[in-house]
Amino acid sequence: MNKILTLVLVSVLGGAITLTTYKIFLEKDQAIQTSQTNELPFAIPVNNTTNRSFLPESSIDFTMAADKTIHSVVHVKSTSLGNSGQMTFEDLFYGRSPQRYQVGTGSGVIISPDGYIITNNHVIDGSRELSVTLNDNRTYQAEIIGTDDKTDIALLKIDAEEDLPFTTFGDSDQAKIGEWVLAVGNPFNLTSTVTAGIISAKSRDLFGKNTQSFIQTDAAVNPGNSGGALVNSNGDLIGINTAISSQTGSYIGYSFAVPSNIAKKVVQDIIEYGNVQNGILGVTGGALNSGFAEKLSLNETEGFYIDTVEEQSGADLAGLESGDIIKKIDHVKISKFSDLSGYLSTKRPDDVVEVSILRQGNMKKIPVTLTRNQSYTIPQFGMVRNASKEELKKYNATNGVKISRLGENYSKYLRANGVDEGNIVTAINNMKVNNVDDVQEIIRNKSPYEPMRIELINSRGEIERYNFK
Structure with missing residues (x-):
């Protein structure tokens, strides 16, 4: 009996020693080895939230924005009359400039179900005939409702048999640098083309004239995209694609869009007032x-x-x-x-x-x-501003604008003839002017080759007329 108890005790003691040794040495080494095996130089965590931070494209569904936009972007075809560049002997003899019809294409965005379309002014400028083709290949003749060359925005209208798909304006002020955007248009006459990128910068002055404020993106934009849509990931219109910065004429990484808040205001002004109402700070x-x-x-x-x-x-x-x-x-x-x-x-x-x-x-x-524009610079002549009743009465004038600064090129000649600051300009190109808006409208509609004729009342109270080329 004692032998049996001794054998059991030895067996238990041996098992305890074996288990203790395994726990202290063997199991510890195995845990360290497993840990080292899992230490990879780079790994994508498996939880969904972190996955999206490593793979941003998986968190954005471009198909929704594209589907909301693609059917409201149209192909714009403009036919205009331009110089052919090929002159015959008869053309030279008679001083004629041969002309031929030229066709230009671009894009536009339907912004209302009854057929109002926004595009760039340079897409339709000088057009004799204008047509719009929808994404389903239906073609309509388009009417120009109004344009604004300062912002390069134009408003067109087509009459369709039914309500049209349209894109709603978003708030471009809320757009963020780094935000994903889609450019939708018709580059190289390829209809319904969608490209993606991010907003690279805002308030970009592309031409250095301090008159524009573009959204810059790296979404691919090429000739034919002008007038097309720049939309955010929700499909809201935040810009009208307008220009690219390129030495080749094609996309090299920079494209620019008129912000939607500016474009929307221009369109509303054209519909409500017939022209653009500009409020100035002064x-x-x-x-x-x-x-x-x-x-x-x-x-x-x-x-x-x-x-x-x-x-x-x-x-x-x-x-x-x-x-x-x-x-x-x-x-x-x-x-x-x-x-x-x-x-x-x-x-x-x-x-x-x-x-x-x-x-x-x-x-x-x-x-x-904010007030209306009070001054305007007439090329070569100088700056004029709105005149008060007292200023007009001083010169016995019933209408006109006041000369506030003479241009450097002609100031010496004009002053020698009694023309000075404070004098009143009463007419330009035989059209009476009452304010600087009239002056701006006359000069805007003047042919580039037409001389500018200015009628004014000088310091001696005399009416004089001057021609400027």
Whole structure:
């Protein structure tokens, strides 16, 4: 019996020693080896949320935005009369310029079920005949409702038998740099083409004239895309594709679109007023940078520095002063002039904006009521502005605009003939002018080869007429 108990005790003790040894040495080594096997140099985590951060394309469904847009983007065909460039002996003898019909193509976006279409002005400029082809191959003759060459926006209208698919405007101010976008159009006459990219920049001044404020994208845009849609991932229209930056004429990575808030305002003005209503702040100056700030002995390097305030403008009436720095208008941060001009392009006369300025180190918020354009520069002649009743009465004039600055090229000659600042221009090209809007309209509609004839009342009260080529 004792032998049996001794044998059992030895067996139990041996098993305990064996188990302890396994736990301390063998199992520890195996755990370390397993851990090392799983340590890969790169691995995609398996949970869904993290997967999307590694693979962003899996979180965006482009098909929905494309499906919402593709049927509302149309092919625009414009037929115009242009110079052929091939002259015969008879053409030279009689001084004729041979002409032939030219065909241009682009894109457009249906923005209402009753057939209003937005496109670029340069797509339809000079057209004698205009047709629009829908995505289902139906073709209609189109009517030009109105255009604005400043923003390069035009509004067309077609009459269809039924309601048409259309794209709704989004808020381009809410678009973010880095956000996915789709460009939809008809490049190289290839209908219904969709390309994807991101917003690369906003408030881009492409031509250096401080008159535009483009959305820049890296979505592929080529000739024929002009007037097409730039939409966000929801299919909302946030821009009208307008231009590319290229040395070859084709896409090399940069494309530009008119923001939808500007395009929408232009379209609404054309429908409601027949032309574009521009509200102005009434300030001149420049965007701050380190060099400009150092020259002005300022510590600020961002914002718009006000150099002069136009008399009787909204800025003048609200109390803005030379030396103020505009930091923000409403919710829009102002870092450069295209930020300022782009936002004001969405406003009309009598709209009120809240201008945040920095004055002598203190921030102020000043409400400003925008006014109509008070001045206009006539090429070669100089700048004119709206005249008051008292200014017209001084010259016994019933209509006209006041000369506020003479152009450098002709100022010496004009002053020698009694023409000076303050004199009244009463007519241009035999058409009476009452304000700067009349002046702008006459010059806009003038042929490039037509001389400009200006009638004015000089300092001696004499009516004089001058021709400018």
